[in-house]
Amino acid sequence: MADIVIFGTGQIAEVALAHIRAFSPDRVVGFTVDRAYMESPDFHGLPVVPWDALETRFPPDRVKLLGPLSYQKLNELRRDRHREGQARGYEFASFIHPSVHNMAEVVGENCFILENTILQPYSRIGDGCIIWTASHIGHHTTIGDHCFISSQVGIASGCNIGPRCLIGGQVGIDNNVTLGEEVYLESRSMIRRDLPAHSVVRHPQDLPQTYSSSRLKNMVFK
Incomplete structure (x- = not known):
């Protein structure tokens, strides 16, 4: 059993709190956010500590971290805070719902994987991945x-999904497809071919747009 501090005080942080309380032996003891976004000293009756002062209340030898549970800046925020936490000596927890059919070869740290997801044999899940309900890897x-x-994302066998991709609901990805980093797939897209880094695919065309995902990162996913 571990004491966990969740990064964030938004809706997904609330979802994480509810799941950990209901399905995990771990215990959430607090939250942290960037100081500029701190609106209250408590959240759901637990303390909120500024990220830059986290050690004053929750030192690395007492807690593990989870999050940020957000796709801000096309997942760059989660990557950056993960790296910063590691550099400050923190370990990271993962939450895998007990209903997950988990035959993965490896699941990294700082992952959040929700109910009825299927991780088939020899699949590999990197650090800091969020997989929502009823997806298939x-x-x-x-x-x-x-x-x-x-x-409800379906990713077929032998695929290679690059870092920081954002895959919308009910997307389908065919066998042996490779996606480069920071690919954005809109909900209900069907991907049958390899896509280079920073591609954007919008349903129903299922073809890459002429602009890169960096444009979305600066406009939509701030």
């Missing part, structure tokens, strides 16, 4: 670090 598929996969 096929055998021999690799999910890169800090990806966000929404609900």
Whole structure:
């Protein structure tokens, strides 16, 4: 059993708190946010500590961290805070719902994987990945670090999903497809071909747009 501090005080942090309380032996003892976004000293009756002063209340030898549970800046925020936490001596927890069919070869740290997801044999899940409800990760598929996969996503076998990809709900990805880093797939897209880094695919065309995901990162996912 570990004491956990969740990064964030938004809706997904609330979802994480509810799941950990209901399904995990771990215990949430507090929250942390960047000082500029701190609106209250408590959240759901637990203390909120500024990220830059976290050690004053929750030193690394007492707690593990989880999050940020957000796709801000196309998952760059989660990657950056993960790296900063590691540099400050913190370990990271993961939450895997007990209903997950987990035959993955490896699941990294700082992951949040929700109910009825299937991780088939020889799949590999990187650090900092969020996989929402009822998704399917096929055998021999690799999910890169800090990806966000929404609900009811089907990723077939032998795929290679690059780091920091954002995959919308009910997306389908065919066998042996490779996605470069920071690819954005809109909900209900169907991907049948490899996509280079920073591609944007919007349903129903299922073809890459002429602009890169960096444009979305600066406009939509701040």
